[in-house]
């Protein structure tokens with residue numbers, strides 16, 4: 697017997713740029729992915745599409761909703777997720793993932809420009825999930841590249857016959873932070889929460905004297921949870937962007953920690969979750 701298993705569908709990566717034309721222009725630059733699930737057996741099994749809200753409509757809804765303003769990405773995601781479930785009879789769960797590309801206003805001779813921006817590093821993310829009763833929100837950052845030129849050691853690790861890595865008490869530590877944090881409820885102060893969580897990730901990276909990227913990961917998640925009561929869980933993925941000291945001896949030169957080769961692959965990938973004790977379980981593991 698063969699049967700239909702779990703399924704979902706939606707429109708991936710709807711690119712939306714909204715211009716707010718106030719005293720000074722502001723832009724919101726988003727990449728929105730909508731994912732719907734529910735009673736979709738008919739379309740898969742018989743070709744009856746009467747319960748399918750087209751992905752094209754989902755894309756149109758993103759643009760139409762943006763006409764009233766976007767607000768914080770978490771709010772936009774929640775609005776859309778609730779709309780899809782509340783207005784489509786077959787749909788029982790919606791997940792909306794919003795990636796927000798950051799733009800910084802250009803300053804000219806110290807003055808903020810009226811309508812000119814430069815793309816900034818790091819993407820803000822928000823994922824809102826709604827099942828008709830409960831909503832969950834996860835916020836985060838991606839591609840936030842950071843580097844410490846010292847204050848990082850790695851030694852005392854397990855060795856076997858294939859281990860060649862030298863122990864070090866001083867190395868460059870660099871990573872591109874991908875972090876997601878789960879909110880306890882749906883009324884967090886989204887903008888402040890994001891700004892602060894991001895700042896605490898950076899502060900913990902800068903201030904931790906690291907004995908491994910794993911230890912740094914834990915310090916980053918812990919610092920966010922200690923300072924932000926509305927958050928209950930932080931998940932981090934940290935690629936170890938290795939910097940190898942170049943051997944300059946063949947040229948008769950020493951290299952006292954000054955000249956490095958920045959390798960791009962392979963890279964260590966350190967992943968982990970830091971949780972508040974007694975954090976409410978998430979009903980849906982839709983991160």
Ligand SMILES: O=c1[nH]c(=O)c2[nH]c(=O)[nH]c2[nH]1
Pocket residue numbers: 850861907908909910936964
């Ligand atoms: O911080 C590190 N953690 C590791 O697990 C590891 N493994 C490795 O080769 N270098 C490093 N660095």
